[in-house]
Amino acid sequence: MVTQETPAGSGDQRTRYLKIENITKKFGEFVALQDISLDIYKGEFICFLGPSGCGKTTLLRAIAGLDIQTRGRIEQDGKDISNLPAAERNFGIVFQSYALFPNLTVSKNVGYGLVNQRMGKAAIGERVAELLDLVGLGDQGSKYPAQLSGGEQQRVALARALATSPGLLLLDEPLSALDAKVRVFLRQEIKSLHRRLGVTTIMVTHDQEEALTMADRIVVMNQGTIEQVGTPIEIYRNPMSPFVGNFVGTMNFLSGVVTGAASVRLGAMEFDCANGVGGLTEGQAVTVCLRPEEIAVRGVASGGANSFEVRISGLEFLGSFYRATLQAARLGDMEIIADFSINEVRDMTLDEGATIQIALPGEYIRIFAED
Amino acid sequence: MTEGVTTLSAVAPKARPILGRDDWIMRWGLLVLGVWLSVAVVLPLYTLLSKSLEDHGGRFIGLANFAEFFATPVLFHSIYNSLTIAIISTAITITLAFIYAYALTRSCMPGKAIFKGIAMVPILAPSLLPAISLVYLFGNQGMIKGVLMGETIYGPIGIVMGEVFWTFPHALIIIITALSMADARLYEVAESLGTSKLRTFFTVTLPGARYGVISACFVVFTLVITDFGVPKVIGGQYNVLATDVYKQVIGQQNFQMGAVVGMVLLVPAVLAFIADRIIQRKQVALISARAVPYHPKPKTRFDMAMMGFCCVVGFMILGIIAVDAFASFIQLWPYNLTLTLYNYDFDLRDGGGWASYRNSIVMASYTAVIGTVIIFAGAYLVEKIRGFTVIRSLVQFMCIIPLAVPGLVLGLAYIFFFNHPANPLEFVYGTMAILVICTVTHFYTVSHLTATTALKQMDPEFEAVSMSLKVPFYKTFWRVTVPVCVPAILDISIYLFVNAMTTVSAVVFIYSADTTLASVAVLNMDDAGEVASAAAMGMMIVVTSAGVRALHALLTRGIARTSQAWRVR
Numbered sequence: 014m015v016t017q018e019t020p021a022g023s024g025d026q027r028t029r030y031l032k033i034e035n036i037t038k039k040f041g042e043f044v045a046l047q048d049i050s051l052d053i054y055k056g057e058f059i060c061f062l063g064p065s066g067c068g069k070t071t072l073l074r075a076i077a078g079l080d081i082q083t084r085g086r087i088e089q090d091g092k093d094i095s096n097l098p099a100a101e102r103n104f105g106i107v108f109q110s111y112a113l114f115p116n117l118t119v120s121k122n123v124g125y126g127l128v129n130q131r132m133g134k135a136a137i138g139e140r141v142a143e144l145l146d147l148v149g150l151g152d153q154g155s156k157y158p159a160q161l162s163g164g165e166q167q168r169v170a171l172a173r174a175l176a177t178s179p180g181l182l183l184l185d186e187p188l189s190a191l192d193a194k195v196r197v198f199l200r201q202e203i204k205s206l207h208r209r210l211g212v213t214t215i216m217v218t219h220d221q222e223e224a225l226t227m228a229d230r231i232v233v234m235n236q237g238t239i240e241q242v243g244t245p246i247e248i249y250r251n252p253m254s255p256f257v258g259n260f261v262g263t264m265n266f267l268s269g270v271v272t273g274a275a276s277v278r279l280g281a282m283e284f285d286c287a288n289g290v291g292g293l294t295e296g297q298a299v300t301v302c303l304r305p306e307e308i309a310v311r312g313v314a315s316g317g318a319n320s321f322e323v324r325i326s327g328l329e330f331l332g333s334f335y336r337a338t339l340q341a342a343r344l345g346d347m348e349i350i351a352d353f354s355i356n357e358v359r360d361m362t363l364d365e366g367a368t369i370q371i372a373l374p375g376e377y378i379r380i381f382a383e384d
Numbered sequence: 385m386t387e388g389v390t391t392l393s394a395v396a397p398k399a400r401p402i403l404g405r406d407d408w409i410m411r412w413g414l415l416v417l418g419v420w421l422s423v424a425v426v427l428p429l430y431t432l433l434s435k436s437l438e439d440h441g442g443r444f445i446g447l448a449n450f451a452e453f454f455a456t457p458v459l460f461h462s463i464y465n466s467l468t469i470a471i472i473s474t475a476i477t478i479t480l481a482f483i484y485a486y487a488l489t490r491s492c493m494p495g496k497a498i499f500k501g502i503a504m505v506p507i508l509a510p511s512l513l514p515a516i517s518l519v520y521l522f523g524n525q526g527m528i529k530g531v532l533m534g535e536t537i538y539g540p541i542g543i544v545m546g547e548v549f550w551t552f553p554h555a556l557i558i559i560i561t562a563l564s565m566a567d568a569r570l571y572e573v574a575e576s577l578g579t580s581k582l583r584t585f586f587t588v589t590l591p592g593a594r595y596g597v598i599s600a601c602f603v604v605f606t607l608v609i610t611d612f613g614v615p616k617v618i619g620g621q622y623n624v625l626a627t628d629v630y631k632q633v634i635g636q637q638n639f640q641m642g643a644v645v646g647m648v649l650l651v652p653a654v655l656a657f658i659a660d661r662i663i664q665r666k667q668v669a670l671i672s673a674r675a676v677p678y679h680p681k682p683k684t685r686f687d688m689a690m691m692g693f694c695c696v697v698g699f700m701i702l703g704i705i706a707v708d709a710f711a712s713f714i715q716l717w718p719y720n721l722t723l724t725l726y727n728y729d730f731d732l733r734d735g736g737g738w739a740s741y742r743n744s745i746v747m748a749s750y751t752a753v754i755g756t757v758i759i760f761a762g763a764y765l766v767e768k769i770r771g772f773t774v775i776r777s778l779v780q781f782m783c784i785i786p787l788a789v790p791g792l793v794l795g796l797a798y799i800f801f802f803n804h805p806a807n808p809l810e811f812v813y814g815t816m817a818i819l820v821i822c823t824v825t826h827f828y829t830v831s832h833l834t835a836t837t838a839l840k841q842m843d844p845e846f847e848a849v850s851m852s853l854k855v856p857f858y859k860t861f862w863r864v865t866v867p868v869c870v871p872a873i874l875d876i877s878i879y880l881f882v883n884a885m886t887t888v889s890a891v892v893f894i895y896s897a898d899t900t901l902a903s904v905a906v907l908n909m910d911d912a913g914e915v916a917s918a919a920a921m922g923m924m925i926v927v928t929s930a931g932v933r934a935l936h937a938l939l940t941r942g943i944a945r946t947s948q949a950w951r952v953r
């Protein structure tokens with residue numbers, strides 16, 4: 014199940030830049046990509062997000078022509094590139110390892126692709142200086158890659174990939190080799206670079222936070238297929254499968270049974286779900302999903318809709334909020350994870366061992382058929 | 385995929401990748417390499433095999449020659465002799481090399497670099513040289529003949545002593561590598577548990593190094609069983625397979641029987657080769673664990689004992705060389721001990737004179753340059769080519785074959801193949817070219833593996849990056865791959881040069897009157913009774929190899945300095 018949506022707020026006037034049709038990639042008998050279709054629009058920042066080994070790199074390399082797909086078509090800028098060798102496609106690429114040429118200076122690295130474009134020496138020098146300024150390394154041109162920090166090397170790789178002004182920028186886990194602080198900083202850098210240059214960009218990552226903060230649209234992948242495509246907020250708010258819900262953010266998974274057109278039973282209790290049960294029939298076993306922060310505790314009255322009593326069996330302070338582990342006797346001792354704000358914990362004197370009333374707000378309840 | 389295979393969209397067209405220019409060039413390059421290796425390795429070996437199944441008239445007679453071989457007691461007995469020599473030499477060499485390596489890696493004795501350097505000296509000499517020295521030491525008029533207490537040096541004793549000297553550095557290198565991979569944490573644990581030193585040795589040290597030791601055993605065994613220099617000079621009446629091949633072919637012109645003995649000689653070499661491959665695969669798994677390097681702590685008595693051992697071994701190695709040098713400057717041992725350069729007047733003797741020395745230098749230079757180019761570029765193609773899997777595997781296999789082929793067998797195969805009147809390549813027979821081709825091939829595999837290791841250490845995405853930047857692969861090869869791999873390239877060329885200087889076994893069959901070589905001259909002068917001149921020529925080879933090695937060390941140091949800025953140590 015894949016829904017295709019145009020980028021938020023841009024409607025249909027955006028032009029399609031990349032059209033990926035029914036891509037399948039096999040390594041021997043192993044199917045690494047299975048019938049993938051996807052449209053990417055000009056100027057978009059797309060993230061391929063998924064657990065390691067799900068085929069993100071494989072898809073990126075198929076788009077680049079570095080490992081051509083077994084089946085399927087790829088169109089770039091209206092031109093069928095399905096069978097073209099990488100050298101005849103139009104893209105720049107940054108690898109996780111950066112793959113900087115160790116024996117060439119930063120300037121030589123950045124200018125590596127320009128030398129082949131019959132540009133004059135002076136013109137190359139100018140362009141290299143411009144690119145180095147762009148990535149904030151204006152004064153580092155004469156150093157060798159080994160003399161730079163990881164973050165700086167990463168920016169050199171970025172400048173090198175952008176040097177020939179490619180129509181498509183491919184980034185394969187460009188930040189995962191860096192430590193946390195540099196990573197957060199470079200996210201912003203890459204984003205603002207993207208905003209300035211407007212080059213269509215695909216970034217592969219297994220880090221949901223990275224995808225959520227950087228992408229215009231996220232392509233969530235799992236085991237060689239696309240689980241969902243959407244803006245970060247869509248992916249977070251409306252995961253189309255338990256996998257997406259679990260992979261992006263934290264999610265409670267509660268086993269239940271459909272009891273009506275808009276109700277499910279969890280343990281001994283019936284819950285109203287405002288959004289219906291998605292056409293599932295009565296008696297169907299389902300997984301009920303809720304995010305920890307969606308669980309209500311303030312102003313929940315005993316006997317209110319969807320409310321019940323739980324015991325706090327664990328309370329962990331996570332800096333900006335508390336994460337509670339709740340034991341729900343009425344739901345057959347199901348365990349529920351809930352996030353409470355610092356104010357809530359203070360005002361309501363929530364503590365380990367306490368018994369409280371919570372509610373599972375009907376509008377947040379998502380229901381997926383159990384398989 | 386855990387989920388069942390869903391029906392693939394039937395309409396999705398199968399991709400038919402268009403080959404880019406890079407792909408075409410690489411594929412053609414690999415094909416050329418494949419043809420080259422076929423001509424240099426596969427076809428000669430095939431010719432050798434078919435020769436062993438023919439009679440003198442060239443008719444196919446099945447295994448009749450082999451039947452005759454096994455029915456001839458003298459020949460058959462050589463198998464027994466060869467195995468005996470190989471096993472005894474291996475046992476002694478490995479024991480000595482292990483203790484020596486242990487001293488170098490696990491003790492704090494002073495002068496480790498010097499001792500390591502001394503141990504490498506035998507590599508600089510042809511295997512004939514220690515045999516000649518042993519004749520001077522223990523021969524009929526030997527300097528310290530009495531040490532043998534009446535036993536003769538001409539036979540198994542002499543062969544074993546010569547082989548131990550000659551194979552020692554080969555074993556040492558492998559065992560040092562194995563011992564340096566030790567994980568310090570294991571020793572810390574053993575110590576914290578109060579394990580005795582001896583028990584630690586048997587439960588930690590030996591198991592850790594066992595693959596290296598086994599590998600060294602195979603290497604030494606193969607070197608000994610296929611070596612021909614030592615038994616030729618000092619073997620006396622004691623026949624071994626390697627000398628049989630030579631006698632059958634050069635002495636009796638019985639090519640068919642020579643081919644049969646060659647095939648027989650191939651068997652242990654190939655078996656050892658296969659066994660070693662299997663073991664090395666296991667060893668790789670062992671290395672991949674993150675080990676903390678072991679740093680020995682000073683223990684005066686142990687360190688002194690180790691140093692004593694190394695002194696004795698080092699003294700013997702240098703002694704053998706010194707005896708040879710001494711012999712080369714003596715008028716006529718033991719009757720006239722005046723110093724002279726007379727023995728260096730090679731032009732007065734059979735064996736090709738100074739021309740053979742010059743030929744050797746030329747041959748070694750060509751081998752080093754051409755060999756390095758072919759082998760490094762070949763390894764690059766095999767490593768980096770995209771697709772073309774069948775040809776690639778085939779070529780990769782052909783790159784490995786030479787390691788299993790003893791030099792004698794290769795040389796013999798070259799006679800049969802290149803001297804065949806129907807072969808359009810017959811014109812190279814008797815030229816410098818065939819010597820170079822043969823020598824490059826003989827030492828192909830080790831160089832290929834060195835190149836492959838260096839290439840594997842490079843980022844695999846360099847080629848992808850240059851494709852994305854539309855830079856042809858050969859530019860990146862020239863601007864990045866080669867500069868980064870310069871140390872490995874130098875190693876390969878030095879390895880080829882020194883081996884081309886010292887090798888006898890392969891070239892002894894294919895040199896001509898115009899292309900005599902220094903190492904062959906040592907053999908021929910020794911044969912002709914000009915032992916002192918043989919020793920002198922041997923010294924020329926040692927000095928040349930040592931000089932080139934020294935140059936290599938200087939170059940390496942220079943490169944390390946100039947590339948300090950970018951080379952990640």
Ligand SMILES: Nc1ncnc2c1ncn2[C@@H]1O[C@H](COP(=O)(O)OP(=O)(O)O)[C@@H](O)[C@H]1O
Pocket residue numbers: 040043045063064065066067068069070071072
């Ligand atoms: N060259 C290859 N040969 C065989 N299997 C491969 C190859 N490249 C990738 N795979 C397999 O395909 C799957 C997807 O790999 P990849 O695209 O690298 O995953 P990731 O999402 O982590 O980037 C993995 O299971 C991997 O083992």
Ligand SMILES: [Mg+2]
Pocket residue numbers: 069070071186217
């Ligand atoms: Mg990946």
